[in-house]
Amino acid sequence: xxxxxxxxxxxxxxxxxxxxxxxxxxxxxxxxxxxxxxxxxxxxxxxxxxxxxxxxxxxxxxxxxxxxxxxxxxxxxxxxxxxxxxxxxxxxxxxxxxxxxxxxxxxxxxxxxxxxxxxxxxxxxxxxxxxxxxxxxxxxxxxxxxxxxxxxxxxxxxxxxxx
Numbered sequence: 001x002x003x004x005x006x007x008x009x010x011x012x013x014x015x016x017x018x019x020x021x022x023x024x025x026x027x028x029x030x031x032x033x034x035x036x037x038x039x040x041x042x043x044x045x046x047x048x049x050x051x052x053x054x055x056x057x058x059x060x061x062x063x064x065x066x067x068x069x070x071x072x073x074x075x076x077x078x079x080x081x082x083x084x085x086x087x088x089x090x091x092x093x094x095x096x097x098x099x100x101x102x103x104x105x106x107x108x109x110x111x112x113x114x115x116x117x118x119x120x121x122x123x124x125x126x127x128x129x130x131x132x133x134x135x136x137x138x139x140x141x142x143x144x145x146x147x148x149x150x151x152x153x154x155x156x157x158x159x160x161x162x163x
Contacts, residue, residue, distance in 0.1 A: 036130040054152045055132035063098025066153020074161040081132035102149040103141045
């Protein structure tokens with residue numbers, strides 16, 4: 001009897017840990033995102049030099065330099081430009097590329113377009129609120145999506161989950 005109770009309790013706890021973030025993500029995806037438009041001068045004041053170069057001019061930081069590449073705590077990765085939540089930590093994986101990588105994004109929180117800067121078509125993605133460049137999406141990620149959102153760490157800020 002005690003064992004059965006323990007198993008039910010463990011299953012309920014596992015379901016709560018899995019379902020709660022999905023409910024929060026659904027609520028985030030359904031929110032209306034208002035566009036944020038600042039002048040170039042305002043962005044320069046608001047952002048650090050590297051953030052400005054990546055977010056506003058689609059630069060790329062050097063690999064293996066971002067501390068967020070090794071971030072393993074539970075929480076949310078948000079746009080460093082405007083604070084919009086982009087990725088829950090549960091979507092992060094170690095791609096070995098040197099940049100924080102995610103297999104999916106919060107629905108509606110990133111927008112994509114085709115980039116031909118390296119003479120080949122790549123899918124570039126930006127924050128849906130401020131338009132800040134985050135990185136590129138590739139088709140070599142893990143299940144369940146097979147995608148790899150390869151993000152510039154300087155374009156993100158990590159918000160730890162509250163206990």
